[in-house]
Amino acid sequence: MSHPQIELKEITFNYHEDDKKALDNVSLSINPGEWVALIGHNGSGKSTLAKTINGLIRPTAGEILINGEKLTEENLWDMRKMIGMVFQNPDNQFVGSTVEDDVAFGLENQGIPREEMLVRVKDALERVRMSEFTLREPSMLSGGQKQRVAIAGVVALRPDVIILDEATSMLDPEGRAEVIQTIKKIKDESNLTVISITHDIDEAAFANRVLVMNSGQLVAQGTPEEIFSGNRELVEQGLDIPFPEKLKAALEDREIEVPQEYLTEERLVEWLWTSGLKK
Numbered sequence: 001m002s003h004p005q006i007e008l009k010e011i012t013f014n015y016h017e018d019d020k021k022a023l024d025n026v027s028l029s030i031n032p033g034e035w036v037a038l039i040g041h042n043g044s045g046k047s048t049l050a051k052t053i054n055g056l057i058r059p060t061a062g063e064i065l066i067n068g069e070k071l072t073e074e075n076l077w078d079m080r081k082m083i084g085m086v087f088q089n090p091d092n093q094f095v096g097s098t099v100e101d102d103v104a105f106g107l108e109n110q111g112i113p114r115e116e117m118l119v120r121v122k123d124a125l126e127r128v129r130m131s132e133f134t135l136r137e138p139s140m141l142s143g144g145q146k147q148r149v150a151i152a153g154v155v156a157l158r159p160d161v162i163i164l165d166e167a168t169s170m171l172d173p174e175g176r177a178e179v180i181q182t183i184k185k186i187k188d189e190s191n192l193t194v195i196s197i198t199h200d201i202d203e204a205a206f207a208n209r210v211l212v213m214n215s216g217q218l219v220a221q222g223t224p225e226e227i228f229s230g231n232r233e234l235v236e237q238g239l240d241i242p243f244p245e246k247l248k249a250a251l252e253d254r255e256i257e258v259p260q261e262y263l264t265e266e267r268l269v270e271w272l273w274t275s276g277l278k279k
């Protein structure tokens with residue numbers, strides 16, 4: 001029988017006994033090769049959920065299964081090798097003096113032999129299209145390039161799952177697009193599972209499935225189309241909605257008829273061209 005890659009069963013967690021629950025009875029499962037976006041306003045429990053999935057936090061109640069196997073103290077380190085994380089601040093993630101050294105760092109920690117390490121570093125840098133920067137100093141790179149190097153460091157470890165914890169939030173639009181395209185390429189090449197925690201709903205629109213957190217609970221899940229189409233409640237929850245949906249809402253407020261289905265930016269442009277809307 002095939003199992004979900006990650007399964008959370010009725011997970012509850014609070015940081016301190018008297019605190020309100022940071023996670024409140026959360027159950028979910030994620031399959032290999034899925035791209036799942038985790039959205040929700042500040043403090044809704046997204047980062048806590050990610051830390052639970054990769055074993056940094058032990059839930060107060062409930063259980064976690066990875067490939068059908070229960071996460072325990074004994075198998076924690078093996079399980080953690082399956083999951084790589086990329087964090088928000090690109091500047092806090094560098095340890096090497098060159099791009100190459102930086103990507104090699106995690107491999108050295110895992111005791112990977114030098115020959116194998118060189119192959120993996122080269123391959124990882126090619127996959128994030130940073131080969132020409134191999135000997136550069138990481139601090140000299142743009143934000144998007146820094147995050148691509150951070151992704152290479154994770155990819156070199158050959159994880160099955162990559163968690164992006166607001167990995168694009170400090171980048172300009174160009175950097176964001178670079179990082180998202182990089183992740184998409186790697187995901188397609190190696191059936192990587194992607195969990196992206198994001199406030200950027202345009203990023204969430206890339207996912208196969210969107211999970212919405214609120215006050216430690218998983219309150220909704222569905223395709224980006226299902227979650228975002230005409231869903232003004234999300235805005236009330238402090239979330240942004242994708243640009244095409246924002247524009248549709250603004251046009252509707254002006255009593256202009258708009259398509260009810262979810263539109264990507266390309267489809268929106270197409271519709272605008274053909275809609276006969278006049279200035």
Ligand SMILES: Nc1ncnc2c1ncn2[C@@H]1O[C@H](COP(=O)(O)OP(=O)(O)OP(=O)(O)O)[C@@H](O)[C@H]1O
Nearest residue numbers: 015016021022040041042043044045046047048049
């Ligand atoms: N180290 C900690 N100690 C105590 N409470 C914490 C800690 N980290 C988070 N919390 C609390 O747990 C709850 C969930 O926080 P979490 O960081 O998981 O939310 P989030 O959705 O990731 O928020 P953000 O978007 O701001 O990163 C919040 O009430 C937060 O104050």
